[in-house]
Amino acid sequence: MISTLGGFTIFLALGVALYAVIAAIAGARANREDWLASSRNAVLAHFCLVTLAIFLLEYALVTSDFSLRYVANTSTRGSLTRYKIAGLWGSLEGSILLWEWLQALFATLVVARYSDRHRELMPYVQAVLQGISVFFLALMAFGVNPFARVFPIPPDGRGLNPLLEVTDMLVHPLLLYLGYVGFSIPFAFAMAALITGRLSDEWLTITRRWTVVAWLFLTCGIFYGGWWSYRTLGWGGYWAWDPVENASFMPWLTGTAFIHSVMIQERKRMLKVWNLLLITLTFSLVIFGTFLTRSGILGSVHAFADGPVGVMFLGFLTLVLLFSFGLIAYRSDRLKGRGELDSVVSRESAFLLNNLVLVGICFTVFLGTVFPLLSEALRGAKVSVGTPYFNRVSVPLGMSLVLLMGIGPLIAWGRASLNNLRRNFLKPLLAAVLGTALLYGLGVHEFPALLAFLCCFFALGAIVFEFTVATRARARATGESRVAAFATLLLKSRRRYGGLIVHVGVIVAIIGIAISSIYKVEHEQTLRVGESLTIGRYVIRFDGLAAGERPTHVLVWANLAATKDGASLGELTPGQRFYPNQQSPFASVDARYRWNEDLYVVLSAFERDGKSATIKAMINPMISWIWIGGAIILLGVIVAVLPERRLAMLALRSRPQEA
């Protein structure tokens, strides 16, 4: 019953979404408000239908209705309820449905919020958003149906991959999807601006918060994915330049460029074409990323490919590219900016450079990701591109980005005079050199580390400099205390200072990445009971093996006693999990996560008689700074997007003396 109802709901939603597209365009062109109103109703109806579909599928999942093939594939009777719910996005069909639901939700919110204003743009915004929904619904209606039945009905389901039955699975995919789908909104507005010819900054201003919030979700999703990978997979790393990881990173890069580049268009009316290209690229890369995951053309740990899906995705991607680039070309005459670069040494120039570096990184990551295909197509040779290539290109470019984070906020608009340069950059530069020299004195001699610290100290110094100068100026002007002045600054210029906090978070994360990569220590040893291995200042003693049954698997673990400089740290119990359906066991990592360094231990192998075990231990210095940096980024974005009214009230309360 659910199967029929669900399938019908999808088809109905497809029809309604299609109607919403047509009625919006027709209503706009014929200037018929009643058609437009009808199309808006269709948007809401479409959302309700997709919500119904989600509810039906979740109901089937939670009640373990194995007559649906999807339920049989992604859950088992014994799974915890929250993982049955998570089965919605555990595999291909359900993930498409979830994506489509988010797309419909965002479209409804946008239409509800902006239809009264922006009457010229909104019909086309709506048409684009509903058009995207039409694709995802068609994917389900004609490609992979989440409500497909299976016969004979299996007594129990296959279940999610055991690696996914963790709390992280409840968070990571959702964060990413919110980011991906969120970027469709500025894209839709950009397309509407191109279609209607309203090429002023209107579309940018409206979508500014949507873009930043979408970016935030994508950023958090990426950081969270790395954190999950680090804690769970047992190789001690957090990023492998896997094609699907790259697929999330590329739109992030162009999205970051877009967020910065629009500031130039707002202030100086420049870089209009850049901004349109950047948002188009961002959205296209989002679709490209989903295509990669689901087409099977590149091998990946994330891939879950099936049937006609790949072809349909490629078709949609082609449509998106031709349509959006075609529109940009069509309007190119009217897109010439009103400003010109006065000087290479200016803030505009820094932003332009920022665009180039970010797009440059994106291009190199893209090239590395598709190179296996390219090589096979052109030379017939199968190659694989791995971490060495990606690190070699992204590390230097990443360092130049850090430098730009220091230069950008301080350099003058227009043309930076020597005076301006000296005034703003001398102190941060000095701080950077001194800080690096200090580290050198403390024993840091590796050139990559010193260079990384030099750049990071410079950028941090510039940000701190900016904060202190502004705070001091404000305190002097208004007579407030430094603290009050600082708080008011944050609240009044929240975009600027929120943005600077985000930069601080990025720099902290980069320091974490650099230090944990350069100074990582690894040691693997086979120990008999009572023997110890030494790594750094830690001594780890193998006290014995143990095994026990868990609800879904058998766990074998090693009891290890860890000490640091002789002082006991307690027990560590890394192990291996053996699942009935899987041929090889999964690692169960145990670690001591601290802000200064992580002690990370894995049980590589063991003898069945329990007399010996192979233990791999790692010290990852300052790796927690990566996650801390991510949290700071989150904080910075919250500051940057806080709504105005609340801010005005807070600001008023903090300044009782002002008239």
Added chain:
Amino acid sequence: MSWKKALIPLATLPVILLLAYGFWTDPKAIPSPLVRKEAPNFRIAVFDGAEMSLASQRGKPVIVNFWASWCFPACYEEAPLMEATWRKYKDQGLVMVGVVIQDKDPNAREFMRRFGYSFPNGPDPGSKISIDFGVYGVPETFFIDRQGRIAYKQVGAVAPEVMEAQIQALLKGQGA
């Protein structure tokens, strides 16, 4: 719109074509770097037999077949062909060795009994032989020429035509 402007959207087509090409490739098909190179030597303790080494077979064509009793269905599909081929060509100087991967002895012996295996098979404790040959799945079959070089690697069940063609090439001493 002038044709020059039309170039901008059309410039995206090469990327699309490249991705479309991807539908015809198989990312899981990994070519072996050992083809046309000397086969790694190994010693194997054959079930109910003595020890055997690959190097001692130099001068004769050798087929090394990696299999497991849990490898279903491909190993079960090719097993009759393996035994039939052995019986047909053993008098012509062909050497055939089966290497059992990550299996339990009783299960392996049952597999051999079921298909009447009369050519030497042995376990691979520690998977050393599999690792040396770059085996990443079962079944995999390596055709080694008289000079000890790997002429051809078959991933998956061997088809009869392929078996015939490769053996003829090996027997003629042509190798790779």
